[in-house]
Amino acid sequence: MATSVLDPRNLVDIQARPKRSATQILSWVLFLASIALYAHFSSVRHRENSEDRIVPSAKQLVQGIQSSVFHPAEEDDDLDPGATRWQQIRHSMIWKDTVASGSRFFIAMALLVPAILLGLHMGIFPYFGAFFLRYVLFFDKIVALSLLPILFIVFGIDEWSKIMLMVIGVAPTLILDTCQITRAVPREQIVKAFTLKCSNLDVAYRVVFPQILPNVINSVRLSLKPLALFLFAGEMIASTDGLAYRIAIMRRHMGMDIIIPYLLWVALLLFGLDTLLRFLNRRLHPWL
Amino acid sequence: MALAAALMQEELPIARKRRCEIGLKGVSKTYRSEKGETRTVLSAVNLEIEAGEFVVVLGETGCGKSTLLRLILGEEPPSFGSIQVSGKPVKQIDARCGYVPQKYSLFPNRTALQNVMFGPRTAKYPLMPWLHPGFHAYRKELKTEATQQLLRMGLRAADANKYPHKMSGGMQQRVAIAQALIMKPSVMLMDEAFSALDPSTRISLQELVLDIWREQRPTMVFVTHNVAEALFLGTRLIVLGAYSEMMGGKTNVIADMHLQRSDLPYLERRHTKEFIELQSYVEELSYGISCQP
Amino acid sequence: MTPWRLPQKSAAACWLRLAVICSILFCSLTQNSFAASAPKFVIGWSVYAGWNPFFYMAKSGILRRWADKYGIQIEVQRFDYAASLDAFVAKNIDACTMTNMEALDMPAASGVDSTAIILGDYSDGNDAVLTRSGLKLNQLSGKHVMLVQKTVSEYLLERALVLNGLQDEASRLKLVNTSDSDIAGAFLGNHSNQVVVTWKPLVSQILDQDKGVANIFDSSKIPGEIMDLLMVRTEVLHRQDGSGVKFAKAVTGAWYEAMAQMSGTGPGHERALNESAAASGDTPASYSEQLKTTHLFYTPKAATDFNDSAAFKQKMDLVRQFCFHHNLLGEGTQSVDDVAILYPDGSIQGKKDRVRFRFDSSYMHLAGQGKL
Known part of the structure; x- marks a missing residue:
C-alpha cells in the first residue's frame, strides 16, 4: 500500500490518509508557486526591459504601496510635509478610495435587507409568492450591466447609479435564494407554531426567520463577490473616486505597481468581510 | 374472531355518553397530481371522538393515517364532508389542538426551556414582547411553570438549556410533548411521535403519555403503524385501509373498536395471552399478516 | 488487490513514467510553433x-x-x-x-x-468640449465634467483652459471619469450633466440628439x-x-x-x-x-x-x-x-x-x- 507523500499513486487514492503536517504543507504550495512564478516572470521581464511595468518587481511594488498609502490622492492636495504618518494615511489615495468604495458597498448591503425580507415573505406567504416569484425569476436573468444606461438616466451618474447597479445585480438572486431557503423549513415547524397560538407575523418573524438567518447570511457571503464585481463595473464606467476608479486610471499608463497592491487589498477586504460574517454567524447561532 | 367480536361489543367502564370533541362527517380526501390523475386517500370517513378518549389510528403506509391527522389539524381542507373540533368547524390550523410530529418537532434555534415557553409567551405578547412593561415578571413566572413541565416529562433541570441538536430523540419528543401540553389543548394530535425511537425509550415515552393522559384526560389522537403500541395506549382503535377503486366510494375505515384498559405496565402486559391474541388479530386486520396458519 | 489498481511498483518508477508522458506531450505541443516559415x-x-x-x-x-x-x-x-x-x-x-x-x-x-x-x-476637431445651456469655458468652475480621465480628452480640456488664460480653473473642475462606452448615453440621459469632453463619432451623436448642446472648444484650435x-x-x-x-x-x-x-x-x-x-x-x-x-x-x-x-x-x-x-x-x-x-x-x-x-x-x- 502506498503511504509516502512522494508516491504519485497517492494523488489518485481516495482512501489516502495524509498526515496533518502534509496537508498543512500542501495547502501552501500553490501560494508559494504563484509567488515564485510571479518573481520569475518579473525578473525575466526586467532583464529584457528594466522599466517594465506589467509585472513590477518587488521594489516597484513597495514603491507603489508607499505612494498609494502615504502620498496624497489628489495632485493639488498640499498636505504639509511635516504631517504625521496617520495624517498621511488619511490623505492617501488608498484611504480615500477605500472609504468611497466601502460606503457604496455598505449602502448596497443595507439595501439588500429589504430584499431578504421580501424573499422570506415570498417563501412563506402564498400570495406574496404568487405575486412576485415569476417576475423575480425573470428579472434575475437580466444582466444588470446592460441596464446601466437606464440607471444613469434614472439615478444620475453619481453614487446612486452605482449603488443601484449593485443592488439590482445581486438582489434578485438573493431574493430567490431566501425564498428557497424559507421553503425548505419543514412544514411541521409552521404547523407546530400555529398550534402554539402564533399569529402569521409570529410565524414569519419568530419561527421561520431566525431559523433561516444562518443560511441567508451564508448566501450574503456568497454574494460578496458579485457585489464587488458590480461595484467595480460601476466605478470603472463613471466615477470620481473609489478603488476601481483608481485601477481604471492606472490602467491608462500601465500602473501595475499600484494596481497589484490594490487588487490584493480588495481581496483582503473581501476576505475580512467574509470572515466577519462567518464569525457573526457562529456567534449569533449557537444552536447550529 | 370470536375474541374480536367480544371486544367490540364490550361495554366500556367509561361508557357514559360524553361530549363529542372531534367529529368527522362524510369526510373524503382526494389529491390531484399535476398530470391530472386523482388519488383518493380517505373516503367517507365518519367519526365521533368523545372528550377524554385515547384514539389510536393504525394502518399500513399510504392508507391516510397522517392525512386524517392533517385534516383534523386544519392543515388541509377535506375534499368532501365537514370536520368539527370542540364544537366548531375546522378552517385553519389553530391552538385547539396540540401537535407532536415525528420529526422537526422542536424549534432548533431555541433551548428546551425556550421551546416550552414559546407558546404561552407568544400568545400573551405577540411581537416585540420586551416592549411590554409586565413582560419580565411574566417570563419569570412562566419559566418556573415550564421548568416544572419539563421535570414532569422526566427531564433533568440541567437539560433545560440544551439546544435540540444536543438532545437525543427521546428527549426531543419529551420536550415537544411539554411544549404542546403547556398550552392546555383540548385535543392532542401525535403523528408517529415515537416511531423513530429505540424500543426502550419508546416504552418509557409510552408510559409517560399514558400517565399524562390519565392525569389530565386530554382527547388523544395517536397515529402509529406499530400494533403493540396501538394496543397498549389506546382506548379506541381505528384501522384504516388503503382505498381502492373497488370500494366504490365506501369508507376505508376497516375497523373502529373500543379496547379494554389495563393497568398493567407494558412489559408485563405484552406477554398476556389476550394481548398476544389481540395483537395477531389486529395485525392481520390492518396489514394482512397472519401469524397462525 | 483489485484488478483496476495500478500495478505495485516503486514510487520512482511511477514518477519516471509521469515525467516521460509529460515530456512527450510538451514536445508535441511545442513542435507546432516551430513550423511557421515566413516571419x-x-x-x-x-x-x-x-x-x-x-x-x-x-x-x-x-x-x-x-x-x-x-x-x-x-x-x-x-x-x-x-x-x-x-x-x-x-x-x-x-x-x-x-x-x-x-x-x-x-x-x-x-x-x-x-x-x-x-x-x-x-485631430482637427475630432475631440471636443461640449456644454449644455450655453455654458462658456470661464463658467465651468465647480461643474462636473464627464470625460475619460488621463486621455487626450483631459489634455484637450486643459489646453482649452490654458489658451483662454483660465489655467487656475483646472483644479476647480470636478472630473468624472466616464467610460467611453457609456459617456454619450449618460450625458444625454441626464440634464444635470452639463459638460462633457469626448471624441467623434460620440461628439456628432451628442450634437445631433440634443440641440441644446454646443461645441465650445475642439481640437481644430490646437492643430497637430x-x-x-x-x-x-x-x-x-x-x-x-x-x-x-x-x-x-x-x-x-x-x-x-x-x-x-x-x-x-x-x-x-x-x-x-x-x-x-x-x-x-x-x-x-x-x-x-x-x-x-x-x-x-x-x-x-x-x-x-x-x-x-x-x-x-x-x-x-x-x-x-x-x-x-x-x-x-x-x-x-x-x-x-x-x-x-x-x-x-x-x-x-x-x-x-x-x-x-x-x-x-x-x-x-x-x-x-x-x-x-
Whole structure:
C-alpha cells in the first residue's frame, strides 16, 4: 500500500490518509508557486526591459504601496510635509478610495435587507409568492450591466447609479435564494407554531426567520463577490473616486505597481468581510 | 374472531355518553397530481371522538393515517364532508389542538426551556414582547411553570438549556410533548411521535403519555403503524385501509373498536395471552399478516 | 488487490513514467510553433476615423500584396483601444495604432522602446468640449465634467483652459471619469450633466440628439497636438534578419497606396471610403463627416513635412509636460526628461541615455521617393 507523500499513486487514492503536517504543507504550495512564478516572470521581464511595468518587481511594488498609502490622492492636495504618518494615511489615495468604495458597498448591503425580507415573505406567504416569484425569476436573468444606461438616466451618474447597479445585480438572486431557503423549513415547524397560538407575523418573524438567518447570511457571503464585481463595473464606467476608479486610471499608463497592491487589498477586504460574517454567524447561532 | 367480536361489543367502564370533541362527517380526501390523475386517500370517513378518549389510528403506509391527522389539524381542507373540533368547524390550523410530529418537532434555534415557553409567551405578547412593561415578571413566572413541565416529562433541570441538536430523540419528543401540553389543548394530535425511537425509550415515552393522559384526560389522537403500541395506549382503535377503486366510494375505515384498559405496565402486559391474541388479530386486520396458519 | 489498481511498483518508477508522458506531450505541443516559415507580424488597430483604412488595407488585399513583395506575413487584428495598448506593451503584437500621448505614457514610459513609422493624421476637431445651456469655458468652475480621465480628452480640456488664460480653473473642475462606452448615453440621459469632453463619432451623436448642446472648444484650435501614429517596437525594427525593416516598408507602402485611393486621386476611391466606413459600422456619409475634422496626411510628403518641422517638437513638448504633471509617466518617474524622445533630425528631447520614443520618418520619405 502506498503511504509516502512522494508516491504519485497517492494523488489518485481516495482512501489516502495524509498526515496533518502534509496537508498543512500542501495547502501552501500553490501560494508559494504563484509567488515564485510571479518573481520569475518579473525578473525575466526586467532583464529584457528594466522599466517594465506589467509585472513590477518587488521594489516597484513597495514603491507603489508607499505612494498609494502615504502620498496624497489628489495632485493639488498640499498636505504639509511635516504631517504625521496617520495624517498621511488619511490623505492617501488608498484611504480615500477605500472609504468611497466601502460606503457604496455598505449602502448596497443595507439595501439588500429589504430584499431578504421580501424573499422570506415570498417563501412563506402564498400570495406574496404568487405575486412576485415569476417576475423575480425573470428579472434575475437580466444582466444588470446592460441596464446601466437606464440607471444613469434614472439615478444620475453619481453614487446612486452605482449603488443601484449593485443592488439590482445581486438582489434578485438573493431574493430567490431566501425564498428557497424559507421553503425548505419543514412544514411541521409552521404547523407546530400555529398550534402554539402564533399569529402569521409570529410565524414569519419568530419561527421561520431566525431559523433561516444562518443560511441567508451564508448566501450574503456568497454574494460578496458579485457585489464587488458590480461595484467595480460601476466605478470603472463613471466615477470620481473609489478603488476601481483608481485601477481604471492606472490602467491608462500601465500602473501595475499600484494596481497589484490594490487588487490584493480588495481581496483582503473581501476576505475580512467574509470572515466577519462567518464569525457573526457562529456567534449569533449557537444552536447550529 | 370470536375474541374480536367480544371486544367490540364490550361495554366500556367509561361508557357514559360524553361530549363529542372531534367529529368527522362524510369526510373524503382526494389529491390531484399535476398530470391530472386523482388519488383518493380517505373516503367517507365518519367519526365521533368523545372528550377524554385515547384514539389510536393504525394502518399500513399510504392508507391516510397522517392525512386524517392533517385534516383534523386544519392543515388541509377535506375534499368532501365537514370536520368539527370542540364544537366548531375546522378552517385553519389553530391552538385547539396540540401537535407532536415525528420529526422537526422542536424549534432548533431555541433551548428546551425556550421551546416550552414559546407558546404561552407568544400568545400573551405577540411581537416585540420586551416592549411590554409586565413582560419580565411574566417570563419569570412562566419559566418556573415550564421548568416544572419539563421535570414532569422526566427531564433533568440541567437539560433545560440544551439546544435540540444536543438532545437525543427521546428527549426531543419529551420536550415537544411539554411544549404542546403547556398550552392546555383540548385535543392532542401525535403523528408517529415515537416511531423513530429505540424500543426502550419508546416504552418509557409510552408510559409517560399514558400517565399524562390519565392525569389530565386530554382527547388523544395517536397515529402509529406499530400494533403493540396501538394496543397498549389506546382506548379506541381505528384501522384504516388503503382505498381502492373497488370500494366504490365506501369508507376505508376497516375497523373502529373500543379496547379494554389495563393497568398493567407494558412489559408485563405484552406477554398476556389476550394481548398476544389481540395483537395477531389486529395485525392481520390492518396489514394482512397472519401469524397462525 | 483489485484488478483496476495500478500495478505495485516503486514510487520512482511511477514518477519516471509521469515525467516521460509529460515530456512527450510538451514536445508535441511545442513542435507546432516551430513550423511557421515566413516571419509574421501583427498590427493591432482600433476603431477611429484615421485608423479605419487599416481595415480596408487588409480586406482589399493591398497589404497582402506588399507583404508578399517583401516575403513576410502581416496580420491585422482589431482591438478595443485600451486592449490594443495593453497587448502592445505586453509585446503580444508588433505594431499598434495610438495617439502621440498614449505612445508616450504607455509603451515609452513602461520602458518599451518604440518607434513611430507612420504619422497618419492629427485631430482637427475630432475631440471636443461640449456644454449644455450655453455654458462658456470661464463658467465651468465647480461643474462636473464627464470625460475619460488621463486621455487626450483631459489634455484637450486643459489646453482649452490654458489658451483662454483660465489655467487656475483646472483644479476647480470636478472630473468624472466616464467610460467611453457609456459617456454619450449618460450625458444625454441626464440634464444635470452639463459638460462633457469626448471624441467623434460620440461628439456628432451628442450634437445631433440634443440641440441644446454646443461645441465650445475642439481640437481644430490646437492643430497637430493630438496625432495618430503607427508605432512599432524598436527591437522589431532592429531584428537581425532584417525582417523588421521589411515589415516597416511593407506597411508604409500599403498605407500610402490606400491613402492615394482614399484621397480620390487613385482608382477605387469609392470602395476605399465605403470599406473604411464599414470598419466602424458608419455610413459613408458620417465617415466623410468625421474625415472633415481628421487631418489625414494623404501623401508621404505632407506627413514628413509636418514631422520634420520645428513646431512638431514644441507640440510634443506640451504633451510630455502634460503627461508628467499628471503622473502618467509613472509614479516613480522623477523628471520629464526620463522618457526622452528622438526626432528625425537626430535631436533629443530629454536625457540622451533614456530615449524611449523615436520618430522615424525615413520610411515615409522612401514612400515619397517611390523607393519602396
